[in-house]
Amino acid sequence: MQTTHIRNFSIIAHIDHGKSTLADRLIERTGVLTEREMKEQVLDSMELERERGITIKAQTVRLTYKAKDGELYELNLIDTPGHVDFTYEVSRSLAACEGALLVVDATQGVEAQTLANVYMALEHDLEIIPVINKVDLPSADPDKVKKEIEDAIGLDTSNAVLTSAKTGLGVDDILEAIVAHIPPPSGDEKKPLRALIFDSYFDSYKGVIAHIRLMDGLIKKGMELQMMATGKVFEVTDVGCFQPTPVEVPQLAAGDVGFIAGSLKNVRDVRVGDTVTTTGNPAPDPLPGYRGVTPMVYCGLYPVDSADYDNLKDALEKLQLNDAALVFEPETSVALGFGYRCGFLGLLHMDVIQERLEREYHLGLITTAPSVIYHVHTTAGEMIAVDNPAKLPPPQNIEFIEEPFVKATVIVPNDYVGAVMQVSQDKRGEYKSMDYLDTNRVMLIYHIPLSEIIYDYFDQLKSTTRGYASLDYELADYQPSKLVKLDILLNGEPVDALSTIVFSDQAAYRGRLLAQKLRELIPKQMFEIPIQAAVGSKIVARENVRAYRKDVLAKCYGGDITRKRKLLEKQKEGKKRMKAVGSVEVPQEAFMAVLKIH
Amino acid sequence: MEYDVYIHIPFCRKKCSYCDFPSAAGHEADMESYTDALCKELALKSETLSMFGKASTIYIGGGTPTVLPIPLLARIIQTVQAVVPTSENLEFTVEANPGTVTLETMTMLSTLGVNRVSIGASVFDDAILKRIGRIHTSQDIRDAVRWARAALIVNVSVDLMYGLPGQTMDILKWSVGSSMDLAVTHISVYGLTVEDGTPFAREKATGTLELPSDEAEEEMYDYLSETLPKFGFRRYEISNYARHDFLCRHNLGYWQDRPYFGFGAASHSYHNGKRTANTKDINKYINAVGNGESPAHTEETVTREKHIEEFCFLALRTAEGIDRDKFANVFGCEVENLYQKSIDDLKSKNFLEETTTHFYLTPLGMKFGNQAFAAFLL
Numbered sequence: 001m002q003t004t005h006i007r008n009f010s011i012i013a014h015i016d017h018g019k020s021t022l023a024d025r026l027i028e029r030t031g032v033l034t035e036r037e038m039k040e041q042v043l044d045s046m047e048l049e050r051e052r053g054i055t056i057k058a059q060t061v062r063l064t065y066k067a068k069d070g071e072l073y074e075l076n077l078i079d080t081p082g083h084v085d086f087t088y089e090v091s092r093s094l095a096a097c098e099g100a101l102l103v104v105d106a107t108q109g110v111e112a113q114t115l116a117n118v119y120m121a122l123e124h125d126l127e128i129i130p131v132i133n134k135v136d137l138p139s140a141d142p143d144k145v146k147k148e149i150e151d152a153i154g155l156d157t158s159n160a161v162l163t164s165a166k167t168g169l170g171v172d173d174i175l176e177a178i179v180a181h182i183p184p185p186s187g188d189e190k191k192p193l194r195a196l197i198f199d200s201y202f203d204s205y206k207g208v209i210a211h212i213r214l215m216d217g218l219i220k221k222g223m224e225l226q227m228m229a230t231g232k233v234f235e236v237t238d239v240g241c242f243q244p245t246p247v248e249v250p251q252l253a254a255g256d257v258g259f260i261a262g263s264l265k266n267v268r269d270v271r272v273g274d275t276v277t278t279t280g281n282p283a284p285d286p287l288p289g290y291r292g293v294t295p296m297v298y299c300g301l302y303p304v305d306s307a308d309y310d311n312l313k314d315a316l317e318k319l320q321l322n323d324a325a326l327v328f329e330p331e332t333s334v335a336l337g338f339g340y341r342c343g344f345l346g347l348l349h350m351d352v353i354q355e356r357l358e359r360e361y362h363l364g365l366i367t368t369a370p371s372v373i374y375h376v377h378t379t380a381g382e383m384i385a386v387d388n389p390a391k392l393p394p395p396q397n398i399e400f401i402e403e404p405f406v407k408a409t410v411i412v413p414n415d416y417v418g419a420v421m422q423v424s425q426d427k428r429g430e431y432k433s434m435d436y437l438d439t440n441r442v443m444l445i446y447h448i449p450l451s452e453i454i455y456d457y458f459d460q461l462k463s464t465t466r467g468y469a470s471l472d473y474e475l476a477d478y479q480p481s482k483l484v485k486l487d488i489l490l491n492g493e494p495v496d497a498l499s500t501i502v503f504s505d506q507a508a509y510r511g512r513l514l515a516q517k518l519r520e521l522i523p524k525q526m527f528e529i530p531i532q533a534a535v536g537s538k539i540v541a542r543e544n545v546r547a548y549r550k551d552v553l554a555k556c557y558g559g560d561i562t563r564k565r566k567l568l569e570k571q572k573e574g575k576k577r578m579k580a581v582g583s584v585e586v587p588q589e590a591f592m593a594v595l596k597i598h
Numbered sequence: 599m600e601y602d603v604y605i606h607i608p609f610c611r612k613k614c615s616y617c618d619f620p621s622a623a624g625h626e627a628d629m630e631s632y633t634d635a636l637c638k639e640l641a642l643k644s645e646t647l648s649m650f651g652k653a654s655t656i657y658i659g660g661g662t663p664t665v666l667p668i669p670l671l672a673r674i675i676q677t678v679q680a681v682v683p684t685s686e687n688l689e690f691t692v693e694a695n696p697g698t699v700t701l702e703t704m705t706m707l708s709t710l711g712v713n714r715v716s717i718g719a720s721v722f723d724d725a726i727l728k729r730i731g732r733i734h735t736s737q738d739i740r741d742a743v744r745w746a747r748a749a750l751i752v753n754v755s756v757d758l759m760y761g762l763p764g765q766t767m768d769i770l771k772w773s774v775g776s777s778m779d780l781a782v783t784h785i786s787v788y789g790l791t792v793e794d795g796t797p798f799a800r801e802k803a804t805g806t807l808e809l810p811s812d813e814a815e816e817e818m819y820d821y822l823s824e825t826l827p828k829f830g831f832r833r834y835e836i837s838n839y840a841r842h843d844f845l846c847r848h849n850l851g852y853w854q855d856r857p858y859f860g861f862g863a864a865s866h867s868y869h870n871g872k873r874t875a876n877t878k879d880i881n882k883y884i885n886a887v888g889n890g891e892s893p894a895h896t897e898e899t900v901t902r903e904k905h906i907e908e909f910c911f912l913a914l915r916t917a918e919g920i921d922r923d924k925f926a927n928v929f930g931c932e933v934e935n936l937y938q939k940s941i942d943d944l945k946s947k948n949f950l951e952e953t954t955t956h957f958y959l960t961p962l963g964m965k966f967g968n969q970a971f972a973a974f975l976l
Contacts, residue, residue, distance in 0.1 A: 103705075257876045278774065526966070546812065547964070549812040549816035550815075550816055550966065551965070551969055552789075552964065552965060552966065552968055553967065553968055553971075557865040559852050559858055559860060559867075560875070561852070561866070561868070561873065561908060561912070562866075562873060562898065564911075565904075565908065566973055567968070568968065568972045569972075571968055571969070571972045572972040572975050575972065
């Protein structure tokens with residue numbers, strides 16, 4: 001295919017604005033899948049994605065479209081995640097495109113993530129086609145939404161397409177708009193090969209499969225290639241594209257999107273963002289790649305069964321392969337033994353990784369409460385970055401602590417402005433600005449500690465605005481705060497994995513709530529368990545888990561052994577999810593309790 | 599091979615507030631057809647039973663067997679006697695609710711060969727009996743035991759409950775004392791558990807169920823396990839106490855991996871490496887048997903692994919515990935080969951002890967029996 005007939009594009013949208021459904025319609029309309037193969041939301045192939053109705057991993061698919069001009073076009077759709085945690089994935093996908101469809105729900109209008117996504121697309125110089133979705137709904141107001149897009153984003157909406165991904169209305173118009181407005185890729189296949197790796201995954205038969213976008217040159221089976229950053233040399237054994245299942249093609253040329261596999265068995269050899277070139281005629285310079293991603297949230301991951309330590313490492317490495325945002329390093333906890341300190345983009349990212357480890361790798365895990373990175377300035381004049389509350393130096397060695405603040409963008413109907421302000425103030429937010437998007441929708445900007453966002457800011461926003469608020473945030477800066485370490489003692493022994501860093505004025509209050517929550521979560525045991533919350537040597541709260549008095553099954557009715565067995569199995573299953581901390585059996589959930597107190 | 603026979607009578611005059619056993623009140627109209635079906639099921643299995651061997655125990659339980667009119671219950675017993683080949687030293691138990699028996703009932707039972715009655719006493723306190731939905735008074739309990747004796751049934755067991763709403767230590771002591779006065783041979787003790795779907799579960803949810811504290815309940819449990827042995831009642835199983843050799847051999851069968859055949863709705867069977875259960879639905883049961891179909895509702899093959907687990911956690915309910923030689927004979931390996939880690943762990947908690955012949959639970963281990971049993975799941 002000539003590059004003039006190739007279009008590489010992404011779809012960007014706020015969560016729930018219908019991105020995945022639209023992608024399905026495009027696939028359906030261009031006929032890559034038979035009806036039988038067409039499942040709902042084909043691109044969300046991870047079990048977890050279907051269940052949660054979100055896109056986590058970018059996927060690609062090549063569509064062949066016969067346009068109204070009679071010509072065949074190759075349309076490469078590079079799917080992007082919609083959740084704020086996965087902004088980085090979006091950025092990777094956008095780097096492989098020349099254009100993007102901006103999907104906005106005609107009943108909801110512009111949301112916080114719509115803005116963030118658009119700004120990112122503009123950063124990549126992409127041509128943006130506004131798509132107003134769900135116009136079939138009675139409450140749809142496309143004209144108002146168009147005006148919002150023009151006012152809030154400054155985007156021309158004269159070529160906006162009105163569509164309903166659900167009914168299929170306007171899908172042809174979108175395909176035509178892609179051909180008409182998105183520029184073809186500009187590479188030269190005669191130049192030395194430069195291909196950007198924008199995603200990768202591990203296949204147990206073929207090894208690492210790299211998703212690539214060719215900027216210059218071409219790739220055929222049997223060529224010897226080199227990774228420009230890692231230096232890894234390998235022979236190409238598979239060249240193909242996704243339709244959306246992998247299909248082999250004779251070659252990939254400049255402008256194409258597809259995948260390659262080769263003698264790549266080691267996940268570390270393939271870095272997303274790296275440039276692939278040939279060994280024979282290497283390109284002089286690699287592609288710009290991506291700006292490094294910085295995890296914002298850290299937590300400890302520990303295997304329930306310490307024998308799983310190596311399996312956990314193995315699984316994390318495999319996940320890291322196509323998730324550059326995931327970082328981890330070994331750590332030890334007095335309470336939990338050997339595990340890993342892992343960095344994530346946000347709480348959803350953390351949740352997803354944890355669930356994938358449990359489901360796909362069958363690991364029983366203890367997750368400790370998430371923490372941001374604190375900048376601790378010591379009396380010795382050093383600055384230490386602390387991502388684990390247990391590692392906070394003793395108070396007498398601390399000059400002051402800085403914590404990360406974000407610029408939080410909240411979009412909400414104006415009736416709820418007061419509620420947003422109240423919640424933001426409670427969460428130590430500093431008011432920055434307020435703008436009307438239209439007569440009744442308002443955009444508020446707050447400067448607020450990231451730790452509060454992680455804790456329950458969004459939940460509170462949602463509940464006080466009856467679900468209307470949308471939130472996006474980006475790291476702003478570090479600022480000094482009055483912070484202290486809140487320790488938890490079980491049976492008189494401090495449990496490092498339960499320590500948190502909290503705002504000093506709230507320490508006693510949080511301590512009380514946390515102790516109460518732990519009392520609910522820790523089951524009765526053979527002895528009474530005092531739970532204490534302490535700041536330094538001062539106990540701020542105390543609760544007791546009363547001792548088990550007895551634990552024995554009553555009457556066995558008429559030989560119904562199966563029922564007895566079920567009870568015992570349930571008991572054993574419960575015990576599996578417990579970690580012995582000293583002499584106390586602590587359930588998994590307890591380590592996350594700090595997130596569940598309000 | 600010797601085995602046990604269980605027969606289920608799923609009727610009650612009134613359902614007790616804590617009960618989630620398969621039984622129902624208000625089904626008087628079904629009693630006759632149920633009796634017909636039960637007798638037919640027994641007759642159909644006659645050959646299977648003869649080929650298997652002799653029954654060493656028969657137990658008619660419920661529900662409330664004695665809620666059946668005397669002629670129907672007599673017919674069942676006569677059918678059992680005719681169909682089931684029995685060993686010489688047969689133990690034949692019928693459960694009786696004190697509110698449903700008279701001297702006539704006991705005489706019929708005795709005459710037809712029943713040599714053990716198990717009386718659901720619960721507690722010797724009329725207010726609590728009423729509170730928990732029992733249909734009898736404490737005087738009814740005394741009468742029932744005396745009538746059994748008058749009918750020359752020597753072996754009489756009573757069930758006692760603790761942890762009941764309104765029950766105090768004094769009330770429990772009074773119940774134990776009353777049982778001693780009646781010179782019963784066997785006592786089963788049960789702590790109240792609030793099961794899902796029962797009236798008590800609903801009361802608990804609405805906060806109207808006032809139970810003794812965990813501590814008070816524990817005190818009652820301790821009182822029973824310490825006091826009954828002083829009165830000559832040996833604790834031969836976690837919730838069962840017997841004088842002399844009046845152990846309930848039928849119940850021991852369940853714990854000692856003996857085969858058993860169940861008859862009637864919701865009854866369970868265990869033989870030839872399979873566990874089966876009849877449908878709980880009375881009408882379905884009657885129809886199935888009437889149509890010559892199997893009333894079995896579920897069937898489960900007991901794998902070697904399950905067999906090992908069940909052998910152990912059931913045996914641990916008994917004072918004797920796991921017979922090491924018997925285990926080795928059945929499974930071809932030693933208990934320690936499979937359970938060393940669990941054994942060490944339970945011993946360190948003082949839950950388990952061993953002799954050269956047995957592993958058995960300590961009194962503390964019995965108190966936390968579930969934890970010990972769960973440790974024997976592979």
